[in-house]
Amino acid sequence: MDVALYDIHKTFGRVHANVGITLSVPAGTIQGILGENGAGKSTLMKVLSGFIRADRGEIRLDGRPVVIHSPSDAIRHGIGMLHQDPLDFPPMRVIDNFILGRKGGLLPGRAAAKRDFRALADQFGFSLDPDAYVDTLTVGERQQLEILRLLWLGARVLIFDEPTTGISAAQKEKLFAALRLLAEQGRTVLFVSHKLEDVEGLCHKIAVLRQGYLVGDVRPPYKTAQLVEMMFGKSVAMGERQPAKPGPVALRLESLSVEDDRLKVRDVSLTVHKGEVIGLAGMEGSGQGLFMRAICGLVRPTGGRVWVGDQDLTGRSYLAHKRHGVAFLPASRLEEGLVPGLNLTEHFVLAEERRSFFVDWNAGRSLARQRILDFNIRGAPETPVESLSGGNQQRALLALLRVPLDLLLLEHPTRGLDIESTIYIWSKLKERCAQGMAVLFISSDLEEILQYSDRVLVFFSGRVTPPLEAADLTTDRLGELIGGKGWPEKGGQG
Amino acid sequence: MTNEQLLLGLASVLAAAAPVLFAVIGETISERAGVINLSMNGTILLTAMGSFAVALRTNSLWLGFLTGMAIGALVALIVAFSSITLKQSQVAVGFVLALLCRDLAYFLGNPYMNIPGPRLLAVPIPGLAQLPYVGTLFFNHTVITYLSFVMIFLAWAWIFKTRPGLMLQGIGERPAAAFVRGANVNRMRYLYTVIGGAIIGLAGPAYSLSVKAGWAGTISGLDGIGWIALSITIFGGWNPLRAAFGSYLFAFLQWLGLVLQARLPNIPSQVLQVAPFPLMILTLLLVNIGDAEWVARTLALLPTGLRRLAVRFLRALRASPPAALGVPFESE
Numbered sequence: 001m002d003v004a005l006y007d008i009h010k011t012f013g014r015v016h017a018n019v020g021i022t023l024s025v026p027a028g029t030i031q032g033i034l035g036e037n038g039a040g041k042s043t044l045m046k047v048l049s050g051f052i053r054a055d056r057g058e059i060r061l062d063g064r065p066v067v068i069h070s071p072s073d074a075i076r077h078g079i080g081m082l083h084q085d086p087l088d089f090p091p092m093r094v095i096d097n098f099i100l101g102r103k104g105g106l107l108p109g110r111a112a113a114k115r116d117f118r119a120l121a122d123q124f125g126f127s128l129d130p131d132a133y134v135d136t137l138t139v140g141e142r143q144q145l146e147i148l149r150l151l152w153l154g155a156r157v158l159i160f161d162e163p164t165t166g167i168s169a170a171q172k173e174k175l176f177a178a179l180r181l182l183a184e185q186g187r188t189v190l191f192v193s194h195k196l197e198d199v200e201g202l203c204h205k206i207a208v209l210r211q212g213y214l215v216g217d218v219r220p221p222y223k224t225a226q227l228v229e230m231m232f233g234k235s236v237a238m239g240e241r242q243p244a245k246p247g248p249v250a251l252r253l254e255s256l257s258v259e260d261d262r263l264k265v266r267d268v269s270l271t272v273h274k275g276e277v278i279g280l281a282g283m284e285g286s287g288q289g290l291f292m293r294a295i296c297g298l299v300r301p302t303g304g305r306v307w308v309g310d311q312d313l314t315g316r317s318y319l320a321h322k323r324h325g326v327a328f329l330p331a332s333r334l335e336e337g338l339v340p341g342l343n344l345t346e347h348f349v350l351a352e353e354r355r356s357f358f359v360d361w362n363a364g365r366s367l368a369r370q371r372i373l374d375f376n377i378r379g380a381p382e383t384p385v386e387s388l389s390g391g392n393q394q395r396a397l398l399a400l401l402r403v404p405l406d407l408l409l410l411e412h413p414t415r416g417l418d419i420e421s422t423i424y425i426w427s428k429l430k431e432r433c434a435q436g437m438a439v440l441f442i443s444s445d446l447e448e449i450l451q452y453s454d455r456v457l458v459f460f461s462g463r464v465t466p467p468l469e470a471a472d473l474t475t476d477r478l479g480e481l482i483g484g485k486g487w488p489e490k491g492g493q494g
Numbered sequence: 495m496t497n498e499q500l501l502l503g504l505a506s507v508l509a510a511a512a513p514v515l516f517a518v519i520g521e522t523i524s525e526r527a528g529v530i531n532l533s534m535n536g537t538i539l540l541t542a543m544g545s546f547a548v549a550l551r552t553n554s555l556w557l558g559f560l561t562g563m564a565i566g567a568l569v570a571l572i573v574a575f576s577s578i579t580l581k582q583s584q585v586a587v588g589f590v591l592a593l594l595c596r597d598l599a600y601f602l603g604n605p606y607m608n609i610p611g612p613r614l615l616a617v618p619i620p621g622l623a624q625l626p627y628v629g630t631l632f633f634n635h636t637v638i639t640y641l642s643f644v645m646i647f648l649a650w651a652w653i654f655k656t657r658p659g660l661m662l663q664g665i666g667e668r669p670a671a672a673f674v675r676g677a678n679v680n681r682m683r684y685l686y687t688v689i690g691g692a693i694i695g696l697a698g699p700a701y702s703l704s705v706k707a708g709w710a711g712t713i714s715g716l717d718g719i720g721w722i723a724l725s726i727t728i729f730g731g732w733n734p735l736r737a738a739f740g741s742y743l744f745a746f747l748q749w750l751g752l753v754l755q756a757r758l759p760n761i762p763s764q765v766l767q768v769a770p771f772p773l774m775i776l777t778l779l780l781v782n783i784g785d786a787e788w789v790a791r792t793l794a795l796l797p798t799g800l801r802r803l804a805v806r807f808l809r810a811l812r813a814s815p816p817a818a819l820g821v822p823f824e825s826e
Contacts, residue, residue, distance in 0.1 A: 070676075071674040072674065072676030087671040101675025107655070108660055261793075
């Protein structure tokens with residue numbers, strides 16, 4: 001189906017999220033929508049998928065003007081949207097998620113639905129068990145379920161909002177293959193992303209948004225530098241990779257073992273020097289999160305020892321680790337890292353070591369102002385943290401860390417951030433590494449792992465590779481290891 | 495105790511559980527849609543008194559039951575209006591309603607205290623009531639007790655086996671996703687809260703017109719049932735079948751208290767009367783203990799076989815509430 005947007009305007013309060021956007025996407029096209037966070041991509045897609053109404057402008061499908069009142073209205077017009085966090089029902093079964101929302105009689109007709117589900121899944125080479133519970137699926141599999149569901153409902157235009165966030169390399173390949181197939185079938189695909197390599201590799205044309213304006217709709221061959229400049233209005237330099245000079249030992253693990261009811265990570269030995277960056281790669285839930293929590297005392301190891309500097313901290317609490325210069329930044333920034341409802345000043349006051357009974361708010365505010373400047377946070381001392389963008393929340397978390405720090409553990413430090421924020425965060429981290437801080441970080445972004453780590457541990461369902469030199473690795477090799485291929489016979493020693 | 499006495503005793507347990515059952519099933523339906531109706535304890539008292547009064551005045555048991563449903567639906571409508579439309583705290587509104595309805599029941603019920611009134615009679619089901627054991631146990635009850643049996647399966651089948659029931663689960667779990675799938679979330683929440691309220695409204699008359707006919711004010715033995723029903727809703731994991739099991743367990747414990755009282759005269763009667771309540775709480779704790787971190791850690795020390803068994807057992811018991819329970823929904 002041909003999709004055309006004419007002169008779409010949308011304002012939220014004083015923010016002009018979309019300014020006169022005109023874009024036409026013929027049937028069978030994979031259209032990239034590129035832009036940094038807050039550029040207006042989501043607003044535009046929400047207008048098209050019926051979540052919000054545009055203040056002005058027109059949507060035409062196959063040349064006919066339509067008015068879309070709601071998301072379910074959009075699907076009646078053949079427009080379906082996949083959200084970054086798939087809008088499904090985690091405690092329910094796959095088949096029930098599939099059926100839910102389709103009109104029909106009193107009984108759900110599971111048997112017939114299962115037949116349709118299997119037929120559709122085979123078409124795309126998805127292997128999903130219709131009886132599995134959705135909360136046991138990965139994000140990638142939940143996306144597959146949503147794709148099948150929307151197609152079953154008759155979607156001819158599919159909108160993907162940042163679909164490559166949080167899925168494995170193998171799943172990304174599968175997703176891209178599915179998107180290409182959708183386009184071949186004459187369906188229209190809108191692919192929203194801030195990841196250049198994703199849009200460049202996939203899309204037939206790329207529309208770039210900046211501050212609410214459509215600044216261009218380009219066709220291949222793409223020039224990365226040109227796209228970056230369109231996105232940011234200026235060119236951004238990527239950081240250069242610098243090998244770390246091995247310093248004294250910051251962290252030593254002696255055959256560390258840790259387990260929960262699903263996974264066992266066994267006998268990992270590792271020595272991390274000051275200033276070194278270790279990347280932990282692997283599909284989500286392969287044991288790297290557990291491993292990291294065992295290092296900082298949030299989960300009790302079942303065996304082995306953890307030495308931080310020359311202190312044996314095995315089995316000690318997170319607080320003890322913190323006193324010895326260890327800090328952990330979890331992936332869920334608002335749930336585990338920040339306190340929603342408190343503003344930046346209150347966070348900095350809370351994080352201060354000195355605990356007097358009364359709070360010196362003036363000192364707190366000036367501290368907050370200083371840190372906001374230092375860390376380039378877009379916000380005021382009075383801004384509540386939940387209203388900051390993802391990138392600014394991450395900067396605030398970094399700003400909250402105590403100085404000096406010997407070991408920093410990060411979980412998905414740049415997930416959901418745009419390139420500029422990513423580069424900024426890493427430049428700050430590298431700055432501190434140069435001062436002797438060691439970093440362990442988890443990421444599902446292979447490029448990030450290779451770009452910033454000195455050495456890499458790959459996790460696959462609880463198995464761990466020995467530390468690998470990042471300089472010797474390629475994305476392909478790393479992708480294989482993450483998918484469980486090409487492992488050494490005897491894994492887990494390092 | 496003879497066999498016959500035991501059978502009659504167990505049959506009385508099934509009958510005595512009916513009020514709790516209606517309350518639990520009504521609450522389950524309401525909470526499945528995402529609305530906590532905390533007013534239950536007051537609603538039950540008010541419906542018990544109101545139904546009895548209406549049945550006495552009109553000499554019609556059916557009008558009595560209808561009154562109960564109407565009162566229950568009305569109280570639920572207040573909860574729904576304040577939480578869905580006014581977006582106020584469901585807990586605060588429900589709690590105040592629980593207190594208000596309770597006092598209203600005691601105040602308005604004064605003229606009807608200890609007056610003999612109409613009462614539902616047992617209707618043996620022909621053919622089935624004569625069966626050995628089963629007949630006495632299941633087929634010699636009042637209509638309202640039969641209805642309580644049917645209600646368990648009706649509610650269960652609706653929630654898990656029908657298309658609208660799937661959507662009901664969805665609305666309480668993730669209203670945004672239900673909205674995208676075409677549900678009018680707030681209208682459905684209104685509907686299910688009011689239907690749930692009407693079912694809760696059957697709990698009062700099931701007591702005052704069937705289990706223990708009449709109105710005895712504060713000594714009716716009904717006060718507190720609503721709170722227990724709330725906890726059984728949780729124990730039941732928002733599943734009518736499990737909730738029914740909890741209701742029968744509670745009624746059984748109460749009956750056991752009565753039986754033991756006669757045999758163990760040394761134990762103060764108050765202890766046995768109150769015992770079912772802490773026992774219920776204890777059961778609740780056990781059911782949800784699998785979530786605690788220290789339990790996971792303790793389990794990790796067990797030998798593998800035993801640990802797997804324990805983990806599977808605890809997981810089967812565990813029930814997570816509808817994720818959007820008590821959370822108002824706004825489409826963008």
